[in-house]
Amino acid sequence: MKYLSLEIEDLVEIYNYAPQVLLKNATKVSLTEDSLKKLSHNLVTLTAAKNGNYWLIEAQENNYWLFPKENIKIDAFKLETVKYLFQCHDYNSTSSNLITLIKPAKVSLMSNKIEWKLEELGEIKFVNSIPLGDSKLQIEAANQEIIQLQLQLEELIKERNKFQNDLKIVNENFDCRIQSEIQKQNQLIKLMGTYLHSNFHELKTQLTEIKQVLNVENRIMAPTSQTQNTNSHKDENEEVYHGLPHIHWLKEYNRNPASFEQYATQVIITKESIHNRRLGSNQSIFLENTRKGFFWVITDDDTIPTGKLLVPSANLKINEYKLETVQFLFELTGNISDNISDIYIKFTITKPAIVTSVEQGKYQLIETGVINFE
Structure with missing residues (x-):
């Protein structure tokens, strides 16, 4: 069995929309005779079967997942x-x-x-079938989509091979144009570092003052004269967002988050932290480095005095299954629908979360961020 180097979330999405793509990497299995006779939750085993009702897929080496076969008919x-x-x-x-x-x-x-032995139950949801006419149309549309996906996959493979060849040529023939581009990027990073370092003490003072104001339970309305005086300084403070002053790159991130990938470290919430929060624990949340994370740690050490900035990665798509994880790290504002089952929600970052490094490749959440849903 050839295993697929894909995250489980990606496998679920592919199965729900184009299960035929997974068939060539699947082993058909069914319950063993002993399991069918006993039908006990104590020990459920499966074995390969030509007409099995389930697909066994190895997502990573020695990491097996069980799926119902495509178009399985389930009666009472x-x-x-x-x-x-x-x-x-x-x-x-x-x-x-x-x-x-x-x-x-x-x-x-x-x-x-x-x-194979069952280790953990899966989860499925039944939906009412669609009329026959619509079903045929959707099947035809799905088949067309599969063909398009296969073509796109072939194109991606070609692009990958071309990229590898181009990269090899670049390494062998490093020209002035590439050097110039790298110098521009280095200059941009240097300018950002210089600016942030020069404003370090000012940022720290403003952040302390803002936190003090937010902790006051009864706010006193300022007199008219003071209000006018405050308005006269509006231009100086107009870019203060929920306690983080003057983050120039935040608007650029919301417009094009992919451009920040080169400055970011990819992380995910540890399984232990997710488990503790689901049990109602208020213990600190920890994150760890990974090759394909849902969140980025911006690696500018001088960004803020107390830690590093945490934002969603460019490829994070928030749906009802990922919303729980996002809520552990960000306060949610804006228009949040009551029924967001399979719809990806558009959002912008109002305030990044703050983390601090506790050891090599591991971070602790210091302060939650703010996400606004559109």
């Missing part, structure tokens, strides 16, 4: 068997149902190397 009788592998939501016995995968089941290879 078969539902009882499915429940030993997946948590089932919204099943309706009066009509045909389609499924949406929320989370695949986790399995592990047993010592006999021919069977």
